[in-house]
Amino acid sequence: MGRKKLKWYPGALYHITTRGNHRNDIFRDDEDYLVYLIELEEVLEKYCAVLYCYCLMTNHVHLAIQTDKVAISQIMKRINQLYTIYFNNKYNLVGHLFQGRYYWEIIEDDKYVLEVGLGDTAVKEARERLEAAIIHEKFEFPKMKIVINLAPGDIKKSGAHFDLAMAIGLLLRSKQIIVDEIDSFGFIGELKDNHIIQNSKIIDFEDVHGQDSVIDFIVVAAAGGHNIILSGSPGCGKSMIAKRIPTILPSMTEEEALEVTKIHTYISS
Incomplete structure (x- = not known):
């Protein structure tokens, strides 16, 4: 069965997944991640596209992109071309870096949360708890595609104690809260069925x-x-x-x- 043909609908929001050829790594060090983000920003600015969120894994990338003026296929082609040139020059390689086609889906649900990083059932069910708790606490649940990266991607994650960290991350990224020196804190806690954060501690x-x-x-x-x-x-x-x-x-x-x-x-x- 062949892949579905990518249709471009101006103004649509796309979830794009692009992988390394033969599932090989496309990022080998911190510089690679930084260069990809810089080139991604330049291409999106050139084509007046909007990036809602991204997740860079070792051998693949998740992007949520909305474009009104240029087809999403043209944007992805340019991003992959630029980064492939950089990567091959740096590591003295030739040939394709990415798989021939990327995967896509149109995001039709305003409230769409995707966790990546080997989460178990409790982790995957966090999306309902996140939305209920954030709304209960008088914040606004982001009306966009959300990708939560539970790195490292090769280690299984289990339990609901990731809830609080994910909720704080959403509120920070949507600029509803501001926390100074956030890197010095860690967050562990489960969002209970009554939507109240219980048994949660801030690690200091x-x-x-x-x-x-x-x-x-x-x-x-x-x-x-x-x-x-x-x-x-x-x-x-x-x-x-x-x-x-x-x-x-x-x-x-x-x-x-x-x-x-x-x-x-x-x-x-």
Whole structure:
């Protein structure tokens, strides 16, 4: 069965997916991502097209583009040509970088959320919780195609604790909230059925310096309920970091609280 022919409807919003030839990587380092975005911006500006969102994965790209004056096929052809020239020159290659045809779909639903990055059922169901919670809190749910990148794409994501981070990301990108130094915070929390954010914590390790890798491991361990051992020379910050771990964990259940109380009682005696 052949691919459907791309029809251009002026003013339509398209979800475009383009992959590396033979599914090979099209981005090898940070410079590659930056160059692609720069060339993408230049082409869209030239053809007066609007980019609603994008997601750059290692071997493929998701774009949501709206165009009134130029066919989407002409825009994609130019973007792929420019980036292929750059990529082949940089890595001393020849030939096609992208697959012969990209995949497309017209976005007909104003409220369209797509998560990419190996999310399980709970993650995929987040779109309904996001919309309900954002509207409940008197914000506006973005009326556009939304692509949420749960990087890295080769690691399975499970659970609903990604909800809060996705909600904060949507509100930031739609400029409904402004958070200074957002890179110093992490967000973990589930949006409950009653649309209220519960058991969510803001991770704040701003007093911990030079331990970025350790903090990353702790966040992963806390989110996944894994055990963790901190080792190192005296004074390297083990205790200071350990004391902050409970601040990013959800409140204990009654059963957990009783178990912890028994342990403390036994130790004290």
